[in-house]
Amino acid sequence: MTDYFEVHRRDGAARLGELRLSDPLRTPALVDGSVDDAGSLWTSEREVPKGYREILTVLPHRAFPAGTDERVQETFAVDYPDVDYPSAAVVTAETTGDYGADAYILSDAQGFVGHASAFREEIIAAREALPADTALYLSGVATPRNAATLVYAGVDLLDAKRARVRGLQGFYLTAEGEYFLEDLDELPCSCPACRGKRVDIDPESEPDNPAVFDREDCADHNEYALESQLATVRRRIRDGRLRDYIEGQARHDQWLTAAFREFDQQYGYVEERTPVVRDSELAAATEDTLRRVEIQRFADRVTSRYRNRFSNPLVLVPCSATKPYSESQSHAQFHDAVQYRGHMVSMTSPIGVVPMELELTYPAQHYDSVVTGRWSEDEKSFVADVLRRYLERNEYPRVIAHVPDEGYRDICERVAADVDVPFEYTVDEHPTTTESIGNLMSTLDGELKYSKRERQHNTIKALADYQFGPGAGDELFADVEMQTTSRYPKLQVRDGDTDGDGGGDQQLATMVPQYGVLSFTLAGARVWDESDAPTKRVEIDGFVPHGSVLAPGVVDADEDIRVGDEVVVEGPKAFAVGRAQMFGSEMVESTRGEAVQVRHVEEV
Numbered sequence: 313m314t315d316y317f318e319v320h321r322r323d324g325a326a327r328l329g330e331l332r333l334s335d336p337l338r339t340p341a342l343v344d345g346s347v348d349d350a351g352s353l354w355t356s357e358r359e360v361p362k363g364y365r366e367i368l369t370v371l372p373h374r375a376f377p378a379g380t381d382e383r384v385q386e387t388f389a390v391d392y393p394d395v396d397y398p399s400a401a402v403v404t405a406e407t408t409g410d411y412g413a414d415a416y417i418l419s420d421a422q423g424f425v426g427h428a429s430a431f432r433e434e435i436i437a438a439r440e441a442l443p444a445d446t447a448l449y450l451s452g453v454a455t456p457r458n459a460a461t462l463v464y465a466g467v468d469l470l471d472a473k474r475a476r477v478r479g480l481q482g483f484y485l486t487a488e489g490e491y492f493l494e495d496l497d498e499l500p501c502s503c504p505a506c507r508g509k510r511v512d513i514d515p516e517s518e519p520d521n522p523a524v525f526d527r528e529d530c531a532d533h534n535e536y537a538l539e540s541q542l543a544t545v546r547r548r549i550r551d552g553r554l555r556d557y558i559e560g561q562a563r564h565d566q567w568l569t570a571a572f573r574e575f576d577q578q579y580g581y582v583e584e585r586t587p588v589v590r591d592s593e594l595a596a597a598t599e600d601t602l603r604r605v606e607i608q609r610f611a612d613r614v615t616s617r618y619r620n621r622f623s624n625p626l627v628l629v630p631c632s633a634t635k636p637y638s639e640s641q642s643h644a645q646f647h648d649a650v651q652y653r654g655h656m657v658s659m660t661s662p663i664g665v666v667p668m669e670l671e672l673t674y675p676a677q678h679y680d681s682v683v684t685g686r687w688s689e690d691e692k693s694f695v696a697d698v699l700r701r702y703l704e705r706n707e708y709p710r711v712i713a714h715v716p717d718e719g720y721r722d723i724c725e726r727v728a729a730d731v732d733v734p735f736e737y738t739v740d741e742h743p744t745t746t747e748s749i750g751n752l753m754s755t756l757d758g759e760l761k762y763s764k765r766e767r768q769h770n771t772i773k774a775l776a777d778y779q780f781g782p783g784a785g786d787e788l789f790a791d792v793e794m795q796t797t798s799r800y801p802k803l804q805v806r807d808g809d810t811d812g813d814g815g816g817d818q819q820l821a822t823m824v825p826q827y828g829v830l831s832f833t834l835a836g837a838r839v840w841d842e843s844d845a846p847t848k849r850v851e852i853d854g855f856v857p858h859g860s861v862l863a864p865g866v867v868d869a870d871e872d873i874r875v876g877d878e879v880v881v882e883g884p885k886a887f888a889v890g891r892a893q894m895f896g897s898e899m900v901e902s903t904r905g906e907a908v909q910v911r912h913v914e915e916v
């Protein structure tokens with residue numbers, strides 16, 4: 313239970329929140345000036361502090377250094393009092409739990425920060441044992457260089473203690489590194505501590521020169537640098553782009569690079585916390601991008617949920633820099649040659665394969681990759697693996713590989729060796745040469761065209777498979793006479809039943825072009841709820857939600873709900889449909905914040 317901390321936004325495990333002191337603090341933040349430590353119980357018995365509404369009070373505690381025997385920790389465990397002011401409890405990964413505090417301080421942080429695998433273990437253990445809506449505070453460890461990765465892992469509160477101490481020791485810290493003050497010949501910064509100061513004056517010989525940059529100034533600079541780094545991180549979280557930043561910034565220290573890779577291997581922890589849709593760009597600039605949740609999730613869903621419903625040949629084409637692909641010049645040419653006689657699937661690094669029905673679905677139209685034409689071995693084996701899994705799940709009468717030599721052809725040849733259906737290659741030099749386009753056109757001679765209706769229905773069903781699970785597209789619309797209206801990409805799904813049995817002609821769902829997903833009307837939510845397609849459900853108390861369902865109103869929620877998921881909301885008084893703003897277990901645990909953004913509601 314927390315009254316004084318609220319999470320407003322998530323970007324993976326990183327959160328943008330608010331510590332509700334009298335001067336609210338936007339987190340992730342430095343809390344140096346806002347904390348009062350009631351002291352250690354090792355040194356003396358202490359009363360429960362009186363506490364203040366204005367600051368975060370660290371309750372009397374016993375800290376254990378890293379590696380303390382678990383039995384010792386149990387024996388000396390502190391019984392934290394229930395207080396009505398903002399409070400923090402001191403715990404270790406072994407003793408975390410819900411003590412009713414607003415924030416939790418990991419006392420062994422100095423032992424594991426700097427060691428990638430221990431860091432990953434301790435943070436995940438703590439985050440999973442602590443209530444989702446409490447703040448995690450690491451004290452005495454933050455530097456401008458490591459702050460972004462600490463936040464990326466799930467830390468909300470930091471302080472400037474270490475950065476200041478390093479400054480007084482003569483170390484000048486930046487987001488990229490640390491310099492011994494004496495080695496600098498100029499100050500690479502213009503913060504208030506650095507502005508107008510010089511490092512090329514000898515303080516011994518000119519002690520009274522006001523331009524001397526001394527160690528006290530260095531401590532101030534380090535704190536400014538840390539604050540400014542946290543401002544960058546907050547901006548990145550708000551934009552949903554912290555990961556892009558980390559992939560570059562963490563390179564400046566081996567342990568930080570190792571740390572975020574450690575988290576990539578803990579797929580479950582990061583996946584649970586990563587939104588399923590967003591409209592921000594995803595920069596695919598490093599090899600590590602392949603291991604991002606968004607990329608892995610798309611590849612997984614395309615090869616385990618999506619199913620091809622066309623009976624035409626498969627036409628593999630290269631991706632285009634323009635997104636969605638169909639708006640690029642090259643794809644317009646492919647399209648004119650194919651003329652609805654083939655099922656177009658784009659091959660791309662780092663996404664894998666993108667069937668044409670999913671070209672708008674996050675992150676297929678949101679990524680921006682570095683185009684060099686050279687594929688790394690990692691990229692080739694990733695795309696080959698996705699294509700292989702795709703072809704094991706989806707049968708085609710023919711595979712036409714309209715792909716250029718560089719990388720693409722190599723991948724196709726690797727996969728062709730492992731599957732039964734033969735690959736036919738149609739590219740001469742480049743996919744858009746007159747000759748290549750002619751080949752593509754003539755190789756499809758005699759193939760039947762699919763209709764616009766078939767294309768639209770298959771698109772809607774493909775989105776449903778992708779969003780809700782294998783078979784969802786068929787189960788969802790099994791008892792509905794599905795009709796699509798409006799123009800792609802703003803397709804509307806209607807129940808075309810006008811035979812007077814009460815079903816009527818009503819709208820069920822709309823395709824949302826900016827994320828490439830379906831969003832339901834109330835009638836559609838009813839159909840979804842009654843179908844055999846997996847439904848994500850949030851159970852609420854006896855009230856009728858308007859605009860949003862707040863976390864305290866949530867009685868139960870499916871664990872597999874992710875931020876951005878379409879959810880059915882049900883309670884004794886209401887039936888509603890909307891979009892999840894928290895992940896499932898967070899909705900259940902949290903006592904503050906918006907759990908679901910409600911789109912439509914009716915009283916029952």
Ligand SMILES: [Zn+2]
Binds near residue numbers: 503
């Ligand atoms: Zn500075």
